[in-house]
Amino acid sequence: MSSTTTAARARTTAPRRPADGLAGRLLLPLIALCTAVTAANIYLAAPLLPLIARDFGSTPSAVAWIASVAQFGYAAGLLFFAPLGDSVSRRRLVAVLSVVTTAALIAGATAAGTTALAAAVLVASAATVVPQLLVPLVAQRAPADRRARHVAAVIAGLFTGIVAARVLGGLVGQTFGWRTVFVGAAVLTAVLGLATAAVLPTEHRNRQGSLFAGLLAMPSVVRRSPDLWRACVRQAGMYGAWSALWTSLALLLTGGSYGYSTATAGLFGLFGLAASVVAPLAGGLVDRFGAARVVRSAYLLAAVSVPLFWLGGQVLVALFAAAIAIHAALVASHVANQTLALTTTSTPATANSAYVVAGFAGGATASALAGLAFSHWGWGGVCAVAGVWLLLGWTTTAVRR
Known part of the structure; x- marks a missing residue:
């Protein structure tokens, strides 16, 4: 069965949830805003690496692994916490995880060394899975013919948060440390996380949630759905390529090639706003043409961006074009693949968790390798890692029927 047919069938069978008055009208915008703040927590350390290294008497490349810790922590949180959305109250989960994330960020702000900071980042990232608890709810409540556009609204919030982490994080970090x-992120997480929990619809769940239930169910859920498997692998390839390039970008911009300050390098993240602009467009294209065609086009665009990034090691204009292209490719692929993941099984929270875990595992591994590649071969090594990840993501799914 094709991915388009599967998604179409799921759209016709999924019930539409009525709006709950003012709370119902506020739900999607508030979820998108909460997603922006919590997504920023995962990437908080990346633009601050030069400042962190200076504070701890190290070098930026020596602390680059902290950015990978954040992604591995997020993947761990997705394995254990996000699948609970199929079995327990999202309202309670969102509230508890928001409080835990807030506490971890405050602990990170007071860390005395890289080990303590990495531990705080790990906990904060593992607990900041609130967006992936809420995306299945958004898809469930959306009208059938606008589901991808509603999912795209949340994804637009996610990428806006990523941009804010890089741009505002770099500016505030350069000025105030x-x-x-980290303290500012903690305050925003507490306020928006608890506000979102307050407006979530009441859910009556009969099943008992277990931290290991979703983890144990994921392999069988993926195995039974070839469309979900393809979405997982392709997004792991795409996200890995983006992560390798984007988490290493601060090292390039503050290094010998350009010599920018942390604040100036952070402004480069404004190009990530291309993702927020593309997300609604991608949602409309998925609703109209299906997920497969959108993902294929996104991979072609990403493949073009890699040599542009390589050229951008010396030519700033090429780096501008590459940044826009990779963000557009990533968000288009993400909207298509996540919509597919949410509509191919009877357990959307577990399926969505498997999908996002695959993406972030691919991203964390690629960014870790990119840090090593930058230390040994410079920016060209980072671009090579990104190219290999794209090739693996596409060819692996292309050869399996």
């Missing part, structure tokens, strides 16, 4: 950035 990186610890202030």
